[in-house]
Amino acid sequence: MENRQQGLGVRAMVEMALFAGVAYVLMFISIPIIPIVPYMKLDLSDLVVLLGMSIFGAGGAILIAAVKELLYFVSTGLDIVNFIGVLTAFIADIAFILPISAVLKDRPRTLSRQVMAVIVGTISLTVVLSLAN
Numbered sequence: 001m002e003n004r005q006q007g008l009g010v011r012a013m014v015e016m017a018l019f020a021g022v023a024y025v026l027m028f029i030s031i032p033i034i035p036i037v038p039y040m041k042l043d044l045s046d047l048v049v050l051l052g053m054s055i056f057g058a059g060g061a062i063l064i065a066a067v068k069e070l071l072y073f074v075s076t077g078l079d080i081v082n083f084i085g086v087l088t089a090f091i092a093d094i095a096f097i098l099p100i101s102a103v104l105k106d107r108p109r110t111l112s113r114q115v116m117a118v119i120v121g122t123i124s125l126t127v128v129l130s131l132a133n
Helices: 010-027 045-076 080-104 111-132
Strands: 030-032 041-043
Touching: 010 045, 045 080, 080 111
Parallel strands: none
Antiparallel strands: 030 041
């Protein structure tokens, strides 16, 4: 008789927490895209969330992004302006993760399919953040 568990196992939760911790640290290492405009920065923590999506699926990636943003919110200050920024970053993560996951789901992961998924995710991210702005 096997003991099967529904949902996430302890190992998967610990691995997701480690991914969230690495993504949280990478949030503080941001590279300015255009030096004249200091608020436009490349956030490398989304790469960790994408890697988590390839391992744990879309649900795991959303959990990693949520823990990452929660850690950032608690450590940088609990004010409304910071909350708006963290909420927008979480919405951006979801707008980037879900289309990529939808394109790659139940299909062979060829290079052309992966490039198309990233293009669809980038378009979705651009539309959602344009509306959020």
